[in-house]
Amino acid sequence: MSSITKFIKSPNPLPTFFFSHGGPTFMYEDDSFGNKGAWNKIKNIGSKIKNNWKPDYIIVLSAHWQSSKNNLIEISTTNGKENELIYDFYGFPNYMYKEEFHSKNNKFIAGEISKKLKEFGFDSKLTNRGIDHGVWVPFKVAFSDYTTQTKPQPINKDLDLPTTSIIQVSLTFSDKDFDSNFKLGEILNFFRENEIYDESQQKYLKGMIICSGMSVHNLRDLGISMRQPSQVMPYVKPFNNLLKNIVEKEEDKLLKFNELQKNPILRQAHPTFEHFLPIIVASGVAKDSNLPIKELYNDEFASLGWGIYQIGDSPKL
Template identity: 40%
Template sequence: MFGSSSLKSLLIISGVVLTLSYLFNTNFFTKFTKTAYPLAHNSSFIDQSSSTVSSIVNSTMTSVPPVYFISHGGPTFMFNDDFGGNTGCFQAIKRIGKDIKNKIKPKYIIIITGHWESRSSDLFEVGVPDLLTSSSVDEKGGESSMGRRIARNNAHYQKIDPNEHSLVYDFFGFPEKMYEQRFHVKGSSEIANKIQKQLTKDGLNAKTTSRGIDHGVWVPLKAGLSDGNIITDSGEWDIDCPLIQVSLAKSEDFDVHYKLGQSLAKFRDEGALIITSGSSVHNLRDIGYAMSSGKKALPYVTEFNSKLSEIVTKKSGVAALEAFNLLKKQDRALLYKAHPTLDHIMPIVVGVGASNAALAEELYTDASLSLGWNLYQWN
C-alpha cells in the first residue's frame, strides 16, 4: 500500500508527533520550565495547562519589572553637585531613570520612602491624590512655617490633571530654589484601592489616605527621570504612568515590613515597578562632626555599607530578613550609629520582601561624611 519512501516519511512524522506529545506533557513541561526558566516559572507567566507555542514564546520573553533600592540623600541631591548630594549616585540614578523610561516601561510605580510612616505600629497607608491645598500641616496638626512657604509657592502651581500628586516640601532652611521645584506625576485611586485590598487580604492593616508625595519620592525621580537642574515648570508629565506611594508602619519591626514587600510583590506580575527610597547610611546628627573631622566619610559609614551589601547580595528572602534581625542583636551599636532611627533602612527590607527571594545586585556604593549612597536592584 505504501512505498518504502512513503513509509519512511510516515515513520518520521509519527516520531515527531510522539516526541512533541511527550515534551508538552504537563509534568515534563513544568519540570523543564522550572529548571530552564525559573524566573518565568516563579512569576506565574507560564500557564501550565496550556500547550500552545504562542504561550511558551510569550512566557519566556516576558519578565516582571525589577525592584530598586535608592539612596536619595537630601533635597539638594537633584542638583547633582550641590552640597548634600553625591555626583556618582546622581549619575547612577540617571542611568536607572533611562532604563525605566526606555526598557522597563512600567504600567505603574509603587514607591516606599523613609519619609512617610503611618501613625500606628501596625498600619500601612496607601496614598491617593489629594486636592491641591494652600498649606501643609505639621505633626501636631497645625500649620507649619513650611506650610506657609508651600502655600506661597503653590499659589502659581498648575495641575495638569485633577489626579496629579501635589508635592510635599518636607524640608527646612534650604535655598528658595528648592521650594520652587515642580514634578508632575499622576496618582490613581483605582490602583491605590486595589493595593489596599491586597494588603488587607494578606493580613496587614491598611487604609487609603489623601496625601501628596514627599521629597523621598520626587527628588530622586526628578533627578532620574527629568532634568534636575531645570526650575522652570515644563507643564508636562515627568512620568507618563501612575505612581502610588505606600507608607511604612511606625515601627522598627523588620518582619512586618518584609511582609509588606511580599504583598506588594504580587503587583509586579501586573507590570508594576517597585522603588524603595532611603539611605544605606543616614546619620544627620553626625554631619557637623563629620565635616570637622577632615575625613571623606566617618569609618562606620563604609563599614555599614559593606555589611549591608554583604546581606542583600549574598542572602535572599527569609535568609536576608534573618540577617537584618541579627543586626539588632549582634551589631546593634553599628546599626544604630548608621541609622539612629530605622526609617531610612526600612525601605530596603521592603525591597527584600518584594524581590521574590532574588539576590540583589549592587549598582553603586559610596560613603561621604555620615551618609551612605548604595543602590541595589533585584530582578
C-alpha cells in the same frame, strides 16, 4: 483565593530598586552635598524605566512616610488630580521650594494594593496625600531634565512620566518592626509578578517597585564628620559592606536584619531606622521569587552611605 479578581503573570517582570536619595540638594547634579555618582546612576536607571520598560505604574516607598498606627499601611491617592509635592525639608534655600515634578496617581491600583494588604492581615486605607521628597527628589533626577538652577520648567506643564502613575505606600508605624516591613515587601511582590486588569482602561497594567532611603543615614554626626580630616565617619564603610553582604549573599535576610538590631554599628549608621526600612522592604520583594540582589553603586560621604541596589534581573524586552 486572591481578592484581586483578574490578573495574569507578567511575562517580563520589572526589577525593583533601592535608591539612596540624600536630601533636597540631590536634585542638583554638581551640588557639593549631593553625590555625582549616585545622581548619574539614578539618572541612568530612570532613562531605562521611562524610555524602555515603561511601566503603567510605580509603587514607591519612602523613609519619610510611616503609617499612623500599628499594623496599618496607608496608600496615597489624589482623587484624580496630580500628585502634589510635599516639601518636607526645612531651612534650605528658597529656590528648592519652587522645584516642580509632575506625575499622576492611580486610584484603581491604590485600591487593589489595599485589598491585597488586607488579604494578608494588614489594616490598610487610602489616604489623600502628596508625595514627599524621598520620592520626588530622586524621581526628579530620574525622570525630568529641569531644575530652578539649570533650565526652567516648560511652560506647558506636561507630566514628567506621561504613561506611568506613581502610588506611594507607607512604611509601618514602628521603625523597629523589621518583620512587618519585610512582609510588606513580600506582599507587594505580587504587583511586580502580575499584571492587573483595569476595566476602565480595558487593559492589563504592569507595575514596578522602588524603595527610597539611605544605606547609611546619621545626620547627628554630619557636622562632626565635616570637621574631621577624612570627613568620613569610621562606621560608614564597614556598615555599607555589611549591608551589601546581607542583601547579596545571605539566604535568610530577615534573620540577619533582626540580628543586626543587636549590633551597635546599626545605631551608629542609623540612629533611627526609617531610612533603613526601605531596603528591608526591597529584600522582602526578593524573597518568594528568590530574586538576586545586586549593588549597583555605593560611596561614602561624611556620615552618609549612598547604596543603590537592583532586585531582580532586567527584562529582555
